[in-house]
Amino acid sequence: MSEDRHIELTDVHKRFGTKNVLNGVNLHVERQKSLVVIGGSGSGKSVTLKCILGLVTPEQGSIKINGQETLGISSGARDEVLSKMGMLFQGAALFDSLLVWENVAFGLIQGHNVARDKAKDIAFEKLAQVGLGSEIAELSPAELSGGMQKRVGLARAIATDPEIIFFDEPTTGLDPIMGDIINDLIVDCVKQVGATTITITHDMASARKIADKIAMIYEGEIIWHGDAADVDESGSAHVEQFIHGSDEGPIQTESVIL
Amino acid sequence: MNFLAFIGRLVLSLFAEVGRLSVFLKDAVVHTVAPPMYFRLIFEQMVKIGYNSLPVVGLTAFFTGGALVLQIYVGGSRFNAESTAPSIVALGITRELGPVLAGLMVAGRVGAAIAAELGTMRVTEQIDALTTLATNPFKYLVAPRLVAAVLTLPLLVLVADTIGVMGGFIVGTRSLGFNEGSYIINTVDFIEFDDVFSGLVKAAVFGFIIALMGCYHGYYSQGGAQGVGRATTNAVVTASILILAANYILTSLLFTNI
Numbered sequence: 001m002s003e004d005r006h007i008e009l010t011d012v013h014k015r016f017g018t019k020n021v022l023n024g025v026n027l028h029v030e031r032q033k034s035l036v037v038i039g040g041s042g043s044g045k046s047v048t049l050k051c052i053l054g055l056v057t058p059e060q061g062s063i064k065i066n067g068q069e070t071l072g073i074s075s076g077a078r079d080e081v082l083s084k085m086g087m088l089f090q091g092a093a094l095f096d097s098l099l100v101w102e103n104v105a106f107g108l109i110q111g112h113n114v115a116r117d118k119a120k121d122i123a124f125e126k127l128a129q130v131g132l133g134s135e136i137a138e139l140s141p142a143e144l145s146g147g148m149q150k151r152v153g154l155a156r157a158i159a160t161d162p163e164i165i166f167f168d169e170p171t172t173g174l175d176p177i178m179g180d181i182i183n184d185l186i187v188d189c190v191k192q193v194g195a196t197t198i199t200i201t202h203d204m205a206s207a208r209k210i211a212d213k214i215a216m217i218y219e220g221e222i223i224w225h226g227d228a229a230d231v232d233e234s235g236s237a238h239v240e241q242f243i244h245g246s247d248e249g250p251i252q253t254e255s256v257i258l
Numbered sequence: 259m260n261f262l263a264f265i266g267r268l269v270l271s272l273f274a275e276v277g278r279l280s281v282f283l284k285d286a287v288v289h290t291v292a293p294p295m296y297f298r299l300i301f302e303q304m305v306k307i308g309y310n311s312l313p314v315v316g317l318t319a320f321f322t323g324g325a326l327v328l329q330i331y332v333g334g335s336r337f338n339a340e341s342t343a344p345s346i347v348a349l350g351i352t353r354e355l356g357p358v359l360a361g362l363m364v365a366g367r368v369g370a371a372i373a374a375e376l377g378t379m380r381v382t383e384q385i386d387a388l389t390t391l392a393t394n395p396f397k398y399l400v401a402p403r404l405v406a407a408v409l410t411l412p413l414l415v416l417v418a419d420t421i422g423v424m425g426g427f428i429v430g431t432r433s434l435g436f437n438e439g440s441y442i443i444n445t446v447d448f449i450e451f452d453d454v455f456s457g458l459v460k461a462a463v464f465g466f467i468i469a470l471m472g473c474y475h476g477y478y479s480q481g482g483a484q485g486v487g488r489a490t491t492n493a494v495v496t497a498s499i500l501i502l503a504a505n506y507i508l509t510s511l512l513f514t515n516i
Contacts, residue, residue: 089383091383095388096379106393107392
């Protein structure tokens with residue numbers, strides 16, 4: 001039912017120069033559900049996410065959020081849409097020039113006009129929620145380990161209690177234990193906030209833990225979309241090859257799109 | 259044929275660059291004049307651009323003033339005009355060397371720093387993070403730097419003018435035997451308000467150029483550390499060339515009727 005669809009992409013095309021990166025992506029996420037998009041490097045995962053966020057403009061197609069078209073909207077309307085979203089970047093993308101708590105409170109102060117003192121209190125709460133003590137709040141992001149930076153990034157993503165949260169490769173670059181901790185935090189935080197989420201990853205352990213639904217993107221198209229529980233019986237040779245990490249199958253490294 | 263294709267590509271890329279810079283300039287100016295303004299960020303940038311540049315600009319002006327009085331004294335002695343040295347030093351410093359040298363030194367110091375900072379923010383996705391936090395990067399990053407540079411450069415040049423004239427005074431009175439009182443009288447009596455004011459107008463334009471080039475090259479930097487390095491170099495080179503070109507244009511506009 002389309003009324004349940006919180007995010008809906010229809011026939012989205014994106015090209016960089018002569019390279020077609022997205023070749024008609026069709027995808028939807030139901031409200032308060034967690035969709036994980038899997039796919040190899042260069043398959044178009046990140047570009048799909050950037051199209052939804054408005055960081056990249058597709059040449060063709062439709063992207064609806066809450067049933068409202070978001071392509072071609074004014075920058076004011078875009079800010080309104082973005083103020084209901086949170087994003088955890090692959091490298092955390094914390095602002096070097098700000099303290100940890102200022103990073104977490106940034107969206108509250110700039111996007112939601114929350115008073116600085118109140119935003120600081122909320123930032124401390126969110127840091128506690130991701131397992132970080134107040135002692136790190138006054139540090140600079142450069143003083144934190146990779147895992148801690150990811151946690152701060154997660155705290156920043158959930159700080160405004162967004163309706164939609166995006167996770168870009170949340171476990172990449174982390175050791176398996178820290179990766180699992182981040183996965184648990186994502187599941188817990190998303191439950192608390194009650195958000196709809198889209199995660200892109202090529203880490204199947206992460207996908208299995210986070211996802212309600214899984215979609216696989218290959219050469220800029222969604223080639224499989226179904227319940228996370230069904231991913232092992234997808235019937236798709238591409239999905240089979242990807243989840244088993246095999247070098248034999250229809251996915252050829254030569255065909256990877258940059 | 260290949261040569262013609264090369265020329266064609268060069269012309270096309272030149273037009274593309276000019277077009278992109280024009281759009282960037284338009285967006286930068288619109289976001290600079292439209293509210294809200296980040297006064298705290300403007301003040302921080304004024305400290306970075308102005309206060310932190312004082313030593314390098316001061317030393318440059320001092321030694322230039324000293325060298326100038328030596329040159330003019332030696333040159334003037336060929337037609338018994340040594341006594342004009344203090345006046346010409348003051349004129350040269352306030353009209354030309356103060357703003358141009360301060361502009362070039364700040365282009366090297368600040369233009370490079372702006373390009374490196376924004377370039378690093380671009381490649382580490384911090385600029386994308388700003389957008390996802392419903393904060394316009396032009397308003398938050400570009401506008402404060404432009405405003406700060408335009409306000410600060412004239413102040414910096416005022417200091418450079420003073421120190422430059424003082425450099426000439428010290429060398430003139432200590433090495434060339436000028437009487438201290440007559441050196442000051444020759445300087446103060448000869449110099450006019452327009453001489454100083456024209457230098458300050460130039461400085462404001464140079465400040466705009468430095469911040470614009472630093473922001474533009476940093477904002478569009480790509481390709482990791484190498485890309486940031488390229489952006490930094492391009493920012494300094496283009497700012498320096500544009501300062502010299504703008505200096506000629508401003509000089510011809512400001513002084514052709516005098």
